[in-house]
Amino acid sequence: MADQATPFVQFSEVQKTYDGEILVVKDLNLDIAEGEFVTMLGPSGSGKTTCLMMLAGFETPTEGRIMLGDRELNNVPPHKRGIGMVFQNYALFPHMTVAENLAFPLEVRKLSKSDTVAKVERALDMVELSAFGNRRPGQLSGGQQQRVALARALVFEPDLVLMDEPLGALDKNLREQMQYEIKHIHEKLGMTVVYVTHDQSEALTMSDRIAVFNDGRIQQLAPPADLYEKPDNAFVAQFIGENNRLLGTVEEDDGSQCTVRVDGHMIKALSVNHDGRGSKTTLSLRPERVTLNPADGSLPNVFDAVVRELIYLGDHIRARVATCGDDEFIVKVPNAHGHLSLAKGTNVRVGWSMEDCRALDA
Amino acid sequence: MAQMTETADRILTTADGTPLKQALARATRRNKIRAFILVAPLLAFVLVSFIIPIVDMLARSVDNPEVQAAIPETVALLKDWDGTGLPPEPVFAALAKELSDKSKRSEIGRMGARLNYEDSGFRSLLNKSQRRADKVTSGPYKEGMIAIDADWGKTSVWKTIQLTAPSTTFSYYLNALDRTYDENGNIVMQPEWKQIYVHLFVKTIYVSLGVRIACLLLSYPIAYLLATLPASKGNLLLILVLLPFWTSLLVRTTSWIVLLQTNGVINDTLVWIGIINDANRIEMIYNMTGTIIAMTHILMPFMVLPLYSVMKTISPNYMRAARSLGANPLVAFVRVYMPQTIPGVGAGSILVFILAIGYYITPALVGGQDGQLISNFIAYHMQKSLNWGLAAALGAILLAGVLALYWLYDRIVGVDNMKLG
Structure with missing residues (x-):
């Protein structure tokens, strides 16, 4: 965790409503330091995904500001934010090969051909899929697709990577294995990660800090151990781990x-x-x-x-x-x-x- | 591995020694029979209403019984004629006898109609000869027949009869392709003023392609809107797309007449606004323009629906992923969204094209002289000229063309890639 005084990502007083009647996100304040792995954890409908989508630029906050570094993001379109994102069902482009998928972010950034090839190769190496560059996503297993999605979000070296329940579609063993892999890649590359999940063990395994969402608010923001040992309120106590009430x-x-x-x-x-x-x-x-x-x-x-x-x-x-x-x-x-x-x-x-x-x- | 190949070589059997395949066949036979009974009514219907008419049409396009039926003896004798000068006396004798046979009047009438396709003088020649043939009761028959009509003394007339005599012919196909047999049986082009069908086929293909492209350009944004709108609004819009489907084709076509005619709504409006003056009203109907506009409108749903059904399945996450990877909206759309809609584009295109290529009512109503397509001529030969052989040949060529295009499409795009709904 770097300098807490100058947060890398900052939500300040962010509110979001879709229909003008119900606030999906209520008065969100969240500072994320550079290099930190922060997980937004909560039941479905708690507003965590909306927060991620606002950060990615697919939703606009109704109120409040989102800052990335010293840049205000509110009016920056998604493709100019330079934020990597891993989607729930991977969203690998089915009509492109794995290598083409990885090359896509580099091509739209107009990188030279040789640089593109080198970076794609390095990214495939990182997720141990070098032999699969010519396959279509449909020919890969779920775990392999997951790795490709991860490599694609990282290949253009973003400082911030968002992950929206990326392991939701995998079976239990693979999910645990991928948790470690993501954690290790994070440790190696040192980028900032904002991770959304409703699976508490996933959150506890991977995160530096966890923001527990419920009802559009952050109920508690704390490192995994604190969250488990010292829950601030009944919701957090109940949501994280087993609990006698x-x-x-x-x-x-x-x-x-x-x-x-x-x-x-x-x-x-x-x-x-x-x-x-x-x-x-x-x-x-x-x-x-x-x-x-x-x-x-x-x-x-x-x-x-x-x-x-x-x-x-x-x-x-x-x-x-x-x-x-x-x-x-x-x-x-x-x-x-x-x-x-x-x-x-x-x-x-x-x-x-x-x-x-x-x-x-x- | 070795063990596996070993078992594969041996015939697998069930516990009581029946071969496994046989046991499987027995176990599934009941289901197969049940499935067959379920599809049997449809199969019978398709057979009666689709396969048999097509086979009949194909047969009719080469069927040529008229001459044979009217004057069988003459035809038999004519077979040995070498085609120089005039046929020998017995041929004339047989002709005189058969033409005077009153019981064959209708056959001879049909033969006259058939031979008229080859040379338009035949009907009157035969009518005249038939009326007077009973006067030629004794030889020399040759002179007798020539006395009735000098045409019987022409080698070309006899050659035409000889050529038209076989019970099957390709002359309808040749005719449909603006070709014909000359008197020596060689294939030659029709005289210029009779060449219409090749041009018409080409025009039909161009119009169908044009309608297809117009449909695609207009439908793509609609389908995209339908697929991306929230369900409540999307369904309303879908009903608007389907509404024309539920309206009579005739009503839709005639409403275009109301809109497009010289004194119609659009011209009146343009004149009223002052864009054109009263003397220069735009001719938008009873020509090719009218045909294309009306056909595009009528065939649009066939493009919108396959496109919509494909677009509906494309997750918005693909576009989001492309955006988050740094692609601006246009690049994301062109490189990520559009390639995924290819199956819908293919299905819609082939559907619209095949429907357009055989379209009949709309061109008939709004096409005028210039906007007629091949199907209008097929209908003309079915209903007016009663030249069913030619209608069948034109239809068969159209069918072959569609099948060829379908094959081509399968080679280029792949039918498996097509998605109709």
Whole structure:
């Protein structure tokens, strides 16, 4: 991450509406540093793709400014922005060979023939498809098409590359492999990447920072670890990873810690994002941070629970228990040496620390 | 690999030893029969309404029974004639006998009509001879016949009969290509004033090409608009395109007459605005201009629909990708969008061209003298001159031309590339 003071890409107070009635993007402010890999993550309809399209120039912001370096982009047509883009279904030109596809951005930039050939070859080399230059996109597998699309977006050496759910059409294994490849290419070339996806594991794997979108707003902008460990609000906690939600009322609050009444139980939690005493709050707790049958006095929150369901998943066991009035409370029990043998219907005790339990907005 | 070739060499069988292919055939036979029964009505319909008429037409274009049917004996005797001087006496005798046979009046009438295509004096010659032939009851028949009409003493008349006698002929095809047999059976050009069909074929092809190009130029933007508009507006526009389809062809053609005629809407408007003066009204109908305008309008939907169906499938992402790669809108359109519409252009073009090449009603109504196409002459020979042989030959040449063009199209563009909807 380079100098934060002068962002490379800057959205300031951007709003977008298609029909003049509903704001698809509400007051977006986002700074992206040069060389950064930023992912826009969110459910469909959250406005993330619209943001990308505004950056690429296919949509115009209704309000606000988008800057690239020191250039205001609002009135620059897409072909003059010099931004590489990888599309959801690759959008490789079916009537051109792979090499012709790669040469296209160079030809429209009127590069010399020899330069074009050299650059196309280098780009094909980078994605390990040197032998496929004469094939048509239709003759390639999905993964190969994906690489060609990537090479085409990079061949003219743009400083900024946009990717719109580029791995959405691939199967799981290939998708994971491509995630690493994209990450490595990013590390090698050092361009700025804005990546759109609705797949959180993809976002967590690849990004420097993730902007979680919902309802036209960025809910939280943070590095992957922070996003998972320290969600700012209930939406982010729920959207990223698995999450136990307990709804309650704040009884006591000293600013950093609070006590929340949930179904008659008093739970000690970290004050993050609630409206103070008497307000409703959502407690967020990761399933792997819950300890089964903790030693007495080792944890501030310990409650009785009944095992409702057990799912064996190899490296861990998912136990669904009923506790604190929540029938869907999940506990991940690591399949470690000497782990507890559980049975459906048995009574257990569940406990967790105050730091792992975050009191968020209701 | 070795194992695979081994199994391929052996005949594969099912568990009970039946060859696999046989078992498969048995298993699918029921479905095949069912499928055949489903298509049988259509097959029968196509056979009766399409294949049989075409075969009949092709047969008629070479069929030549008239002379044979009217004067079989004369024809048989004439076969041995060497074509110099006049035929021997027995030929005249047979002719006199057969012409006086009252039961063959209608056959002889048809023969007169047939021979008239070759030489226009024949009908009256035969009518006259038929009326008087019963007076030539005894020899010498040659002198008797020549006394009825001096034409019977001409070698050329007999040669024409001899030449026209076989039961099949190419003379209709020659005629359709402005050629004919001379009296010695050589193929020669028709006299200049009778040469119309080759010119007409060429004109028909040019008009069809012109209509095709006009349709393409006008339809492309419409189809593009249809394909890129949001569905609600696009459907409305599509209905406007289809509306002419649902209107009678006759109504559409005659409405062009109203618009284009000398005292029609367009001329009146131009005069009223003052662009042309009253004396110099533009002739836009009853000539080639009228034919092309009206045909272009009527055939447009056949171009718009294939184009639209192809354009509809082209993702807007292609254009976006091209733009993001640095192509300005024009370059992106020409290099990325247009090549992908080729299947629609091909389908629409061949559809419009083939329809235009056989178009009949519109040229008949708005073509005047100058705007007639080959199909109008086919109709003329079917309905007015009753020369069905020539009509069939013209039709067969047209059919061959269309098939040849289709073959050419397949070679250049590939029929697999065509997309009709």
